[in-house]
Amino acid sequence: xxxxxxxxxxxxxxxxxxxxxxxxxxxxxxxxxxxxxxxxxxxxxxxxxxxxxxxxxxxxxxxxxxxxxxxxxxxxxxxxxxxxxxxxxxxxxxxxxxxxxxxxxxxxxxxxxxxxxxxxxxxxxxxxxxxxxxxxxxxxxxxxxxxxxxxxxxxxxxxxxxxxxxxxxxxxxxxxxxxxxxxxxxxxxxxxxxxxx
Amino acid sequence: xxxxxxxxxxxxxxxxxxxxxxxxxxxxxxxxxxxxxxxxxxxxxxxxxxxxxxxxxxxxxxxxxxxxxxxxxxxxxxxxxxxxxxxxxxxxxxxxxxxxxxxxxxxxxxxxxxxxxxxxxxxxxxxxxxxxxxxxxxxxxxxxxxxxxxxxxxxxxxxxxxxxxxxxxxxxxxxxxxxxxxxxxxxxxx
Numbered sequence: 001x002x003x004x005x006x007x008x009x010x011x012x013x014x015x016x017x018x019x020x021x022x023x024x025x026x027x028x029x030x031x032x033x034x035x036x037x038x039x040x041x042x043x044x045x046x047x048x049x050x051x052x053x054x055x056x057x058x059x060x061x062x063x064x065x066x067x068x069x070x071x072x073x074x075x076x077x078x079x080x081x082x083x084x085x086x087x088x089x090x091x092x093x094x095x096x097x098x099x100x101x102x103x104x105x106x107x108x109x110x111x112x113x114x115x116x117x118x119x120x121x122x123x124x125x126x127x128x129x130x131x132x133x134x135x136x137x138x139x140x141x142x143x144x145x146x147x148x149x150x151x152x153x154x155x156x157x158x159x160x161x162x163x164x165x166x167x168x169x170x171x172x173x174x175x176x177x178x179x180x181x182x183x184x185x186x187x188x189x190x191x192x193x194x195x196x197x
Numbered sequence: 198x199x200x201x202x203x204x205x206x207x208x209x210x211x212x213x214x215x216x217x218x219x220x221x222x223x224x225x226x227x228x229x230x231x232x233x234x235x236x237x238x239x240x241x242x243x244x245x246x247x248x249x250x251x252x253x254x255x256x257x258x259x260x261x262x263x264x265x266x267x268x269x270x271x272x273x274x275x276x277x278x279x280x281x282x283x284x285x286x287x288x289x290x291x292x293x294x295x296x297x298x299x300x301x302x303x304x305x306x307x308x309x310x311x312x313x314x315x316x317x318x319x320x321x322x323x324x325x326x327x328x329x330x331x332x333x334x335x336x337x338x339x340x341x342x343x344x345x346x347x348x349x350x351x352x353x354x355x356x357x358x359x360x361x362x363x364x365x366x367x368x369x370x371x372x373x374x375x376x377x378x379x380x381x382x383x384x385x386x387x
Contacts, residue, residue, distance in 0.1 A: 082237045083257070083265070089241060090269035101241040 105130030
């Protein structure tokens with residue numbers, strides 16, 4: 001394989017077919033053919049990307065408009081149920097998002113202060129110690145996060161839960177089991193600043 | 198170069214300590230998880246070269262943990278070595294392979310065998326890290342060549358302008374060509 005590569009003329013190695021510089025009848029150099037410098041195809045990922053903060057590139061990524069608007073967004077998930085989070089993270093990563101994760105409210109607030117690039121927070125309502133409402137109040141106490149979208153995900157909603165979450169500063173409220181398309185639609189609405197969709 | 202991280206997953210503290218001791222001296226950073234849930238939490242924030250996964254754990258066992266890992270694009274390629282006490286139950290090993298384990302080892306095991314297996318995966322990880330770095334370097338070089346080509350074309354345009362002035366190169370065009378060639382040179386000298 002190496003021998004074959006070494007035998008190739010330089011232009012071939014540079015990824016193009018024809019010569020990079022061609023000489024006309026007057027022996028004057030023609031312009032460099034930029035198409036000959038096309039980038040090599042991206043190598044298939046050998047393993048997971050080295051940094052959890054780098055969004056995945058996936059050719060089969062969904063291309064709905066909501067998904068497109070969310071491509072490149074950074075999401076903070078605050079949820080103690082790691083089974084749910086792992087599946088949700090996987091889905092969001094497939095749509096080009098970078099996911100940060102906290103398994104409790106205090107950690108979530110800390111992560112947020114360390115990562116100003118967070119575009120939206122997905123908040124589990126029911127968590128031991130600090131619940132979603134308390135965590136959201138703590139987030140809103142910082143003026144920087146006054147307008148940060150905080151979308152609540154909740155398993156069993158009791159009457160009045162919704163209202164108390166909105167009073168705590170929730171931007172939106174989705175009941176589990178979460179429909180992924182619905183969630184993406186809602187998230188895109190908030191990330192693009194359109195508000196509730 | 199980053200240090201390879203090895204995720205050790207076992208519900209028993211003494212087993213985790215033993216695994217950490219076995220890994221000592223290898224060029225790795227060990228991260229201990231006391232449950233499948235804790236393992237998944239680590240996998241949400243860090244990348245690992247290899248996972249040593251106890252098959253039998255309360256609540257989320259090794260098989261369920263592995264299924265979650267295999268379903269996520271970012272973690273599905275991380276090699277998993279199952280650790281199982283049930284040497285009499287060979288079907289457990291088959292279950293491990295079925296969920297995507299690359300290897301399994303039955304307890305009690307020879308520490309040197311486990312060390313050797315982990316070393317292989319750590320070396321593979323280091324190689325793929327190297328490939329990723331090389332790919333990145335190639336992309337950087339490709340961009341530099343592209344920028345140099347643009348500058349060379351600009352110089353050519355300036356030089357060709359002499360055609361319009363009967364072979365005479367105006368000083369302004371000459372300076373433009375020189376500046377462009379200078380830029381091309383800088384792009385290529387990275």
